[in-house]
Amino acid sequence: MKLGDPRKAFLVPEGGKVKLTEKGADDLSIFPDGSKSDGEALFAEIALQIKAQQKVLYAQGKHRVLVIIQAMDTGGKDGCVKSVFASVDPQGITVKSFKKPTEEELAHDFLWRIHPHVPRSGGITVFNRSHYEDIIAVRVKKLYEDEVWKRRYRHVTDFEQMLAEEGTTILKLFLHISKAEQKRRLEARLRNPNKHWKFLPDDLADRERWAEFQHAYEDLISKTSTRHAPWYVIPADRKWFRNLAVGRLFADTLQDLDLEYPTVSWDPEEIRIND
């Protein structure tokens, strides 16, 4: 079962212009002959590969890896984190969720609350939501004048370029679901009492502004996808395919780093351990 390269298929190139309406949220064309069970079997292999790669990344302590995940509500941010990164040593991965900014956070520039959480050498950090909320929400909900979110495009690309040049590998994932799939997922939450806590009636207000959000994301992704920190638009209507695509993309990204166990400056042959 051959899987195409998600980094080619789903990349938004620097200077490109993405149209979400033309991107299938259910586009499985890079896995043309694959069924769900094929996809899950392949994903299990990829998860083991990521687990092995992370061990070396951590030991080497050289690279820093930042994964930024954005999506509409129910887009699968939590599920993606759980699936793709669950096999990894919890010591080597940090997941940071950004909620609505607090008063203290709003009393600073919008990157102030982000910066302390970027990954350290040898570490992987996943942002579940990010500084991109402070563009999307500000724009669609008209929290400040338009100048604010417009200049933030520059602020985030400058910030990410600095991080990249200082040694951080950045992947930005937009989990792309259709409006019909969101409806199915919201209804499933309503049917399952163990998921009621995840359902916020206020989220329905965002759903009413679906087209505005999609348009804002199109503009955002087009203008902030750079070679230092590219965006990938992942078809995410099928959870198994989303996991497969993100897993492959992440494993391939690690593969391109020169991961190797560090060498030591002493000679193991010369060391004696006393009783």
Place this chain on the structure above:
Amino acid sequence: MKLGDPRKAFLVPEGGKVKLTEKGADDLSIFPDGSKSDGEALFAEIALQIKAQQKVLYAQGKHRVLVIIQAMDTGGKDGCVKSVFASVDPQGITVKSFKKPTEEELAHDFLWRIHPHVPRSGGITVFNRSHYEDIIAVRVKKLYEDEVWKRRYRHVTDFEQMLAEEGTTILKLFLHISKAEQKRRLEARLRNPNKHWKFLPDDLADRERWAEFQHAYEDLISKTSTRHAPWYVIPADRKWFRNLAVGRLFADTLQDLDLEYPTVSWDPEEIRIND
């Protein structure tokens, strides 16, 4: 295959006096008929239980859980974290490793670097080393006058009591290995080039002071095991048994919390999701 209760077997009661020389690092007596493969099978069940419990803990967002792990070098801190907590959603767990304090950290009280990392509601945090290093190392290596580490016993018990009273469940684990087992593990690291990075020739200096460290730990554990924040001395010469005992202990601790999915204030029947 019956497993005894590690919370009974390995607890150091408040006011108790622990003698590590009388505690078998290879004591499997709570699992009398169990083999390694039995233990691993049982551990796999416990890991699934922890995974399920953590989901509710996170959804409920009420309790905070802090696990503090201390051990001599090669005692299995990293391995224990990886094994016991690997199945858990990485979003719900944070592992914080404390290294040798930086200049900035030393310019503050010894709890200054610790406090920001205590768990939030719904979260599990694991400290791989902790504020206890600032007692053990200070004492054995005579970094400051004796008064300093002596009064720190009070500082840590006061601090932990405050955390507990504010809603944090605290477990403190001493992974107890024998000096002979440490030798085997150090030699194994020397034989495996992929583990050389974990071997610091300086660690051998600590090994030379094994008895002093054991004595310092005995005193520390005896004086800082409280009902708010009890110490458990886990026989850790066998990795599979260490994982089994820590897993059981952790799952039982979660079991005692009133974990349940939160109820919501709205009526799922009344919500309509538009197309």
